[in-house]
Amino acid sequence: MTTIAAVAIPRRSITLDLRAVKIVMQRDLIRTYQDRTRFVSALVQPLLFLFVLGSGLSSLTKGSTGPIDLRTFMYPGILATSTLFTAMFSAMSIVWDREFGFLREMLVAPVRRSSIILGKALSGATIATLQGVLVLLLGFFVNVPLTPGLAVQLLAEVFLLSFTLTSLGLAIVSRITQVQTVMGLMQVFLLPLSFLSGALYPLSNLPTWLGIVVRLNPLTYAVHPIRTAVFDRLTLPDSVRAQLNPAITWFGWSVPTAVQLLLVATIGLTLFVVAVAQFQKVE
């Protein structure tokens, strides 16, 4: 009989934790690759929003959007919304892992829980960004001046947003044991987050209550930089710019794009810490 080389497992180190992060990500990417149909079918929603809802509504709004196509206006919001859906659904995969037992295999390993959750958050962000590449291509059909510079900027913003949203998703689902429950719960978050973010309408002249709610929604601060990136590359009269992409103000102060992105990043990190703490609890 062959003697078996006893494997000595080294003590925990940063290197080992990074290996854990990487393998958790890698597994999710393999699973997504195997399930390409779902990846592509997630495009149906942005297509409907952009070409059906967008085209249908533009006949109504003709004149009010000035020289700009309504669909060009909607495009940044739809990019953000599709990121929202993909990122939140990626976070759901951890509930599947729990229901089918695989989460346990991950949670008994001699690595930090935060490595596992970081792997999950990064895989969700990566998948949502890859999805973003597909949605980005739709920009060509709705007069978005897609230069390489704009594409890189948009994808970087989408990546940041999707990390935050995956962390939100992980924090929400951390205590849920059944996929059925999470399906319902996601519905509670998805549409309100997207409808109250200014993804589909401009933030100018909103009723006071709506203006307040929109300002409280973190997604608003991701939609606005994405739209600003697109609008910066359009030649528009200032009046149209002020009407369709007004600055977000806090008590009269226009919040700069950098502060908005920082805010999204901070919320993302906070939610990530919350998610890790949730998974840290031992029976």
Added chain:
Amino acid sequence: MNAVEVRGLTKSYGAVEAVRGVDFDVRTGETFGFLGPNGAGKSTTIKILCTLAKATGGSASVAGFDVQGQRDDVRRHIGLVFQDTTLDTYLSAEMNLRFHAELYGMPRESVQPRLQQVLEMVGLWERRASKVLTFSGGMKRRLEIARGLMHSPRVLFLDEPTVGLDPQTRASIWDYIERLRKEEDITIFLTTHYMDEAEHCDRIAIMDEGKLVALDTPAALKASVGTDRVTIRTDDDDEALVRLPGAIRTSEGVVINVEDGEAYVPQLFESLGVPITNVSISRPSLDDVFLSYTGRTIRDTESAGPQLPPFMAAGRGHR
């Protein structure tokens, strides 16, 4: 050094005491069986030993490391096979093992040889590229055992390794466990509620209602309950019980443990004074051991459930 040392271990879930003060040692290199009906506290004890649950009181060490204070050290030195499958069924067998190797930080150069070794041991090397969802229940369990061994643990925990499998597959899982003992220098800690399987163990502990009621080799435990077991059915069991000191009533009839069953039965017919309708004699099995230590057969406890008020019985499903 003992592979596992447990001292005064307790665990409560709210008002329900799942483990009520347990002490035992598992010697290095032995196969140690943990027996008891569902809800006896076996799985809770295992969870504590595997660092998946915190003890309410007492202490425990595994492979020389304290389960509370040195959680990661314990985790690096144990392998786990749970009752429910924890495989990713959409990945191949090989990918499941590679995932495990990465998660446990195995030295890269040792992954491939070890992978082949453990897959060959459980007879799945040829199927390494197949997705796990194409595997039968027995193959999945074997793959989990292989995965539990990947990182050369000092102690392998098997929680009900054969539950839900057909008898033939159960037997083959036991063949693999036997091989494993010979080939790997390892301590095996397993739970089961199949008494016949406990025979494979060097020593067994019987747990009932959160306490250890017996701990010895299977042979010694059987010897301790007498040599033969006589079961009778009579026209009046109550009267028979009164006339036979030491007899117990079970779902199968009235049971008496005696030295020599064959010689005892004719005497019994003459002297009992209650008409006997049926009689059987059996050599003691671990079922009888269980019966004598807990007052119930393990099948009685399975069907009737623990004799607790319903609200507590519900809580015990927690394990």
